Amino acid sequence: MAPSTADITAVVPARNAEDLLPRCLAALRASNLAEVIVVDGLSTDRSREVARSQGARVLSDEGRGLPWARTLGTREAGSRYVLLVDADVVFAEGQVAALLHECVSGRYDALQAGLRSVGGPGYWGRALAHHHRTGRSRRWFGLVATVAEREVMLRTGFDERFRSGEDIELRWRMRRAGMRTGVSETVVVEHRFAADTYAFARDQFLMDGFGMGRMIRTNGWRGVRLAVLPAAAAARGVLLSLVHREPRWVPYYAAFCGGNYAGMLQGLRR
Structure with missing residues (x-):
């Protein structure tokens, strides 16, 4: 039987993301996933309360950073697939299912959704969005909105030494191991910026x-x-x-x- 969204656990690292989480989690909840796990990074705002109100299971990374948060959430997932989602991403209806189908049918080890970046009304928000929409990095595989088999992610691992740039490090290791990664051109999700x-x-x-x-x-x-x-x-x-x-x-x-x-x-x- 072909896998479905019921075979996916979403792992959402979040730190001081109370304004971003409602739309992100509501979209995931509407996708009929097995579970949504929010791994909180010692937030000082209401991120944990917001996550629980959206039906997510909340864990803490205990200040160990983003790679560890993804590791922890992946370990705790009980499903065959994991969907690694940043709190500033919003999936539209049907997009999680479409991304999973493309990943499986294309024989990818991990597949990231394409990103449509949107910024605030001010200069810096608009400039960041413009750069992300027009830069070559939009075609680089990363971990912003990525589906993969749970065992593949556990076996590959996330390097905790990288508090930033961990997506580049993972991409290089997966390529050296002969794994197939990619960025979808058909599933393009909304990517927001936390500030302007x-x-x-x-x-x-x-x-x-x-x-x-x-x-x-x-x-x-x-x-x-x-x-x-x-x-x-x-x-x-x-x-x-x-x-x-x-x-x-x-x-x-x-x-x-x-x-x-x-x-x-x-x-x-x-």
């Missing part, structure tokens, strides 16, 4: 850069090519902004580039 401020955007840049710095330290010469990614992405973004007569995005790409390299230096040192 420069401080939020800079934190994103620093975390991404830190993850790349850790990747370079961990992988040696194989990871060196990551050092050029922020500059290449910023140059591409600036060029496209000018070609499309949208110079308003140029300051964003300058901040993106500087923030990523600042984070990378921190990752190389630690």
Whole structure:
């Protein structure tokens, strides 16, 4: 018998996500999953209460970070498949079933939904969404909205040394192991940003850069090519902004580039 959404447990890491969780969890609940597990990262807001009110089982990562939260939720899942979902993602009706069908029929070891990023009305929210919609990274496999067999994820594992950039690290390990991963072009989910401020955007840049710095330290010469990614992405973004007569995005790409390299230096040192 073909697997169904009743064979899936959603694992949702969350930290101070009370504003994001209602829509995320309501959509998952409507998808008729086996269970929804929210792994709380020592939130100081009402994230745990919101999760319980939506029918989710709530666990704590005890401050050990995102990779451990995903490991814990996956271990606790009692179903054949897990759906790793960030709190800022919203699945539309039927999309979980469609993603599972594509994963199984395409013989993927893990398949991520495509992302349609949306930001707030302010400059930084709109700039982040614009970058995510137009950048090449939108085609890179990650863990934002990803379905996989539970045993595959447990066997592969998540590296706890990576508080950020763990999706890159996992993608590289899965490729080296000959596993098939991908990003769906038919199932595209809504991806929101938690805030619309420069401080939020800079934190994103620093975390991404830190993850790349850790990747370079961990992988040696194989990871060196990551050092050029922020500059290449910023140059591409600036060029496209000018070609499309949208110079308003140029300051964003300058901040993106500087923030990523600042984070990378921190990752190389630690």
